[in-house]
Amino acid sequence: NAGVTQTPKFHILKIGQSMTLQCTQDMNHNYMYWYRQDPGMGLKLIYYSVGAGITDKGEVPNGYNVSRSTTEDFPLRLELAAPSQTSVYFCATRPPGGRNTGELFFGEGSRLTVL
Amino acid sequence: GENVEQHPSTLSVQEGDSAVIKCTYSDSASNYFPWYKQELGKRPQLIIDIRSNVGEKKDQRIAVTLNKTAKHFSLHITETQPEDSAVYFCAALNSGYSTLTFGKGTMLLVSP
Numbered sequence: 632n633a634g635v636t637q638t639p640k641f642h643i644l645k646i647g648q649s650m651t652l653q654c655t656q657d658m659n660h661n662y663m664y665w666y667r668q669d670p671g672m673g674l675k676l677i678y679y680s681v682g683a684g685i686t687d688k689g690e691v692p693n694g695y696n697v698s699r700s701t702t703e704d705f706p707l708r709l710e711l712a713a714p715s716q717t718s719v720y721f722c723a724t725r726p727p728g729g730r731n732t733g734e735l736f737f738g739e740g741s742r743l744t745v746l
Numbered sequence: 747g748e749n750v751e752q753h754p755s756t757l758s759v760q761e762g763d764s765a766v767i768k769c770t771y772s773d774s775a776s777n778y779f780p781w782y783k784q785e786l787g788k789r790p791q792l793i794i795d796i797r798s799n800v801g802e803k804k805d806q807r808i809a810v811t812l813n814k815t816a817k818h819f820s821l822h823i824t825e826t827q828p829e830d831s832a833v834y835f836c837a838a839l840n841s842g843y844s845t846l847t848f849g850k851g852t853m854l855l856v857s858p
Contacts, residue, residue: 662844673752673835673850674790681844689845690747721789733778733839735846737789 632657637722637738644712644745652707652741654722662725663705664689664735665697667718674721680705712745719743748773748840752849759826760857767834767852770818775841779819781810782835784851790835794821826856 638653654663661682666674676689680699694716696708709716719742723735749772759765771779780795796803796810796819803810807826812819823830836849 664845666848674848676845676847679845687844733780733795733846734792735780735782735790737791739789 634658635722635724635736635738637720637741639741640739641742642744644709644743646712646714646745648712649708649710650712650743652709652720652722652743654705654707654738655703656705656722656724656736657703658724658726658736659702660724660736661702661727663699664723664725665695665705665707666721666723667691668721668740669718677707677720709743714745717743717745748776748838748847750836750838750847750849752836752852754852755850756853756855758855758857761826761828763826763856765823765826765830765854765856767821767836767854768818769820769836769838769849770816771838771847772817773838773841774814774817776838777841778839779810779812780837780839780846781808781821782837782848784833784835786832793834823854826854828856828858830854831856 635656664679665677675691678697680686719740721740722738752769777798782790783793784790807824809822833851835851837846
């Protein structure tokens, strides 16, 4: 099992460009999340999904969009990239079970720089 | 929504000393509190967690305590080693059981 796979691992984007960060999982987990981590800071939730076809905003959704057409994939789209979106992006999954299962499984991260 | 405060932001100890990191949360309905360790350039990984029906949990050199009345929980690392150096995050599962809110992290440095 590959677990949670994120691509690309590194990317440099110009201001105003758009791109998609890919996240795919083979653990059949219902919940999927996108977090961003700025240097020296904690993890801030961008968007999350509790299952295919359902997405919800997190703490910092502005400038991003997501979709969840399958259980496996949860891409994050950046529209009109800005320097403030320079960050490390982590995709994470969580198994079903609601209150009894809280562990997140993280991908390796995607380091994005906007210049 | 849930708010998680974490202290201190940095902690330096000598090898063999104990380290304590403290967190408070705001949502009294939260019932699951994990701790993650993130080494430099790596992904966060779960090291220990606690649920609201217990007050303390131990796993070798690490332990977590929970005080639901005061809405705070703490991570205790005994006999620290240089490989314990990392950023540690506390988190709380929100009352709807769908998202985790993280603290801002504590950078622990263990000097030989």
